[in-house]
Amino acid sequence: MLQTVSLAELAHRFRSDLSHLEQVAAVYPCRISSYYAGLITAPHDPIWRQCVPSVEELDDTVQLPDPLDEERLSPVPGLIHRYPDRAVLLVSNRCATYCRFCMRKRKVGCSGGESDLPAAYAYIAATPQLRDIILSGGDPLMLPDDELHQILSTLRRIPHVEIIRIGSRIPVTNPSRITPALCRMLAEHHPLYLNTHFNHPMELTPEADQACSLLADAGIQLGNQTVLLKGVNDDSLTMQKLLTGLLRLRVRPYYLHQMDLVRGTAHFRTPLEQGRDLIGSLRGKISGMAIPHFVIDLPGGKGKVPVLPDSLHRDDNGWQVQTCSGEWVRYTDPV
Ligand SMILES: *Cc1c(COP(=O)(O)O)cnc(C)c1O
Ligand code: SF4
Numbered sequence: 001m002l003q004t005v006s007l008a009e010l011a012h013r014f015r016s017d018l019s020h021l022e023q024v025a026a027v028y029p030c031r032i033s034s035y036y037a038g039l040i041t042a043p044h045d046p047i048w049r050q051c052v053p054s055v056e057e058l059d060d061t062v063q064l065p066d067p068l069d070e071e072r073l074s075p076v077p078g079l080i081h082r083y084p085d086r087a088v089l090l091v092s093n094r095c096a097t098y099c100r101f102c103m104r105k106r107k108v109g110c111s112g113g114e115s116d117l118p119a120a121y122a123y124i125a126a127t128p129q130l131r132d133i134i135l136s137g138g139d140p141l142m143l144p145d146d147e148l149h150q151i152l153s154t155l156r157r158i159p160h161v162e163i164i165r166i167g168s169r170i171p172v173t174n175p176s177r178i179t180p181a182l183c184r185m186l187a188e189h190h191p192l193y194l195n196t197h198f199n200h201p202m203e204l205t206p207e208a209d210q211a212c213s214l215l216a217d218a219g220i221q222l223g224n225q226t227v228l229l230k231g232v233n234d235d236s237l238t239m240q241k242l243l244t245g246l247l248r249l250r251v252r253p254y255y256l257h258q259m260d261l262v263r264g265t266a267h268f269r270t271p272l273e274q275g276r277d278l279i280g281s282l283r284g285k286i287s288g289m290a291i292p293h294f295v296i297d298l299p300g301g302k303g304k305v306p307v308l309p310d311s312l313h314r315d316d317n318g319w320q321v322q323t324c325s326g327e328w329v330r331y332t333d334p335v
């Protein structure tokens with residue numbers, strides 16, 4: 001059973017009045033696991049900002065609920081097929097903690113819009129170019145082991161499905177859910193990858209470490225997708241601590257995401273050039289293994305594009321390439 005704390009309990013703990021936030025939670029659901037709430041050290045710290053509702057969520061009425069056009073790209077409810085060889089299957093609508101910046105804020109934790117799993121399996125089976133299925137939601141690890149086992153077994157019976165990825169924030173928000181029994185079950189379905197979602201070094205706890213170790217020991221390749229969040233992790237030092245800490249937890253940083261243009265999340269967004277400069281600032285300072293791709297997921301379902309520091313210029317004599325310390329160096333292709 002997932003233990004959670006209410007806004008009232010949080011208000012009591014921090015001797016503040018949070019009753020005005022109930023109106024936000026009526027629009028965008030609020031749930032905070034006891035474990036994650038326990039990481040809060042003070043109101044408005046990086047953990048608080050990620051999970052406690054803010055009135056600013058309701059100020060944003062301009063952006064779209066679904067800027068990535070996921071609904072249009074779903075051939076059947078709950079299966080998003082945007083790239084030729086891979087698709088996202090939404091298997092759960094719930095999470096252990098609802099992130100205030102969630103890109104699926106329009107649906108996670110809400111009723112309606114359920115996935116049609118039998119239709120999704122039929123579509124995948126009838127689409128031989130699909131070799132990579134990404135289980136997402138919500139959080140797939142909110143499902144009981146046997147239900148997840150069923151989903152994985154069904155996908156594994158489709159011969160052209162080569163790899164399965166799970167996207168889950170459970171190692172961050174409810175690490176005790178990662179049990180030896182769960183890992184044994186998952187290990188029956190290799191090759192299996194799991195991308196988790198750490199955003200701040202305060203999340204790199206002994207409990208999270210233990211959860212990641214269990215998964216890694218089961219042979220599951222661990223990656224991490226971080227969202228660049230204003231007031232949470234939008235400075236180089238915090239990002240360096242997070243990324244190098246992830247390697248210590250045997251998690252390989254995969255993506256750093258520019259915030260999507262999702263309604264209700266504007267107060268988290270940083271300008272695009274800030275992310276580009278931040279990712280540029282990491283090169284040379286920390287292990288290359290720790291540096292993710294900084295990507296923007298373009299509106300209209302146009303897909304993810306890496307955003308790179310502008311380090312390459314062509315001139316009449318060949319190339320000028322900028323080093324991580326800012327020096328321009330000539331490079332000429334041999335003839
Ligand atoms: C992000 C995403 C994927 C996976 O993209 P990769 O770059 O392969 O990690 C697949 N489908 C959709 C709809 C996505 O948004
Ligand atoms: S865990 Fe993922 S799907 Fe769930 S609320 Fe957070 S960002 Fe959204």
